[in-house]
Amino acid sequence: MIGKQLGHADGQVTGTRVLGAEGDAPRVEVSFQASGQLCDVDVTDLGTYVSVVRPDSSLFGQGHGVVMTASGGRTSWTGQGAGKFLGRGAVSWRGAIYYQTDVPELAPLNGIAVIYEFQSDESGKTQATYFEWK
Numbered sequence: 001m002i003g004k005q006l007g008h009a010d011g012q013v014t015g016t017r018v019l020g021a022e023g024d025a026p027r028v029e030v031s032f033q034a035s036g037q038l039c040d041v042d043v044t045d046l047g048t049y050v051s052v053v054r055p056d057s058s059l060f061g062q063g064h065g066v067v068m069t070a071s072g073g074r075t076s077w078t079g080q081g082a083g084k085f086l087g088r089g090a091v092s093w094r095g096a097i098y099y100q101t102d103v104p105e106l107a108p109l110n111g112i113a114v115i116y117e118f119q120s121d122e123s124g125k126t127q128a129t130y131f132e133w134k
C-alpha cells in the first residue's frame with residue numbers, strides 16, 4: 001500500500017546517450033538533475049538511468065544517483081522502474097528507489113522502498129513524486 005508522500009522534485013534531463021543494444025532491444029542512458037524536497041529537506045538530485053525498450057514498446061529502467069542537501073549531506077540511491085512512451089521524447093515511469101544515507105534528516109529513507117512517479121516531457125523537463133511503500 002502506498003503511504004504518505006515523502007517528497008517531490010522538478011528538474012531537467014542533462015544528457016542522453018544511445019548504448020549498444022541488449023539483444024534486439026535498444027538501450028538509452030539518461031542523466032538528469034532535479035531540485036525539490038525529500039522528508040521536508042531541500043535537496044538536489046543527480047541521477048542516471050539506463051532504459052531498455054521491450055518488444056511490446058514498454059520500457060524497463062535501472063538507475064543510480066546521489067541526493068545532496070543544502071548543508072552538504074549526501075545520500076545515494078538505486079532504483080528500478082517500468083515506463084512507457086507518452087509522445088515524441090516524453091516518458092512516464094513508475095518504480096521503486098532504495099536510499100542509503102547517514103544524513104539524520106533523511107534517515108527515515110533507510111531500509112524502506114520508496115515508490116516514485118517520474119515523468120519527462122518532450123523538452124526534457126522532469127517531475128517526480130515520492131511515496132513511502134507500506
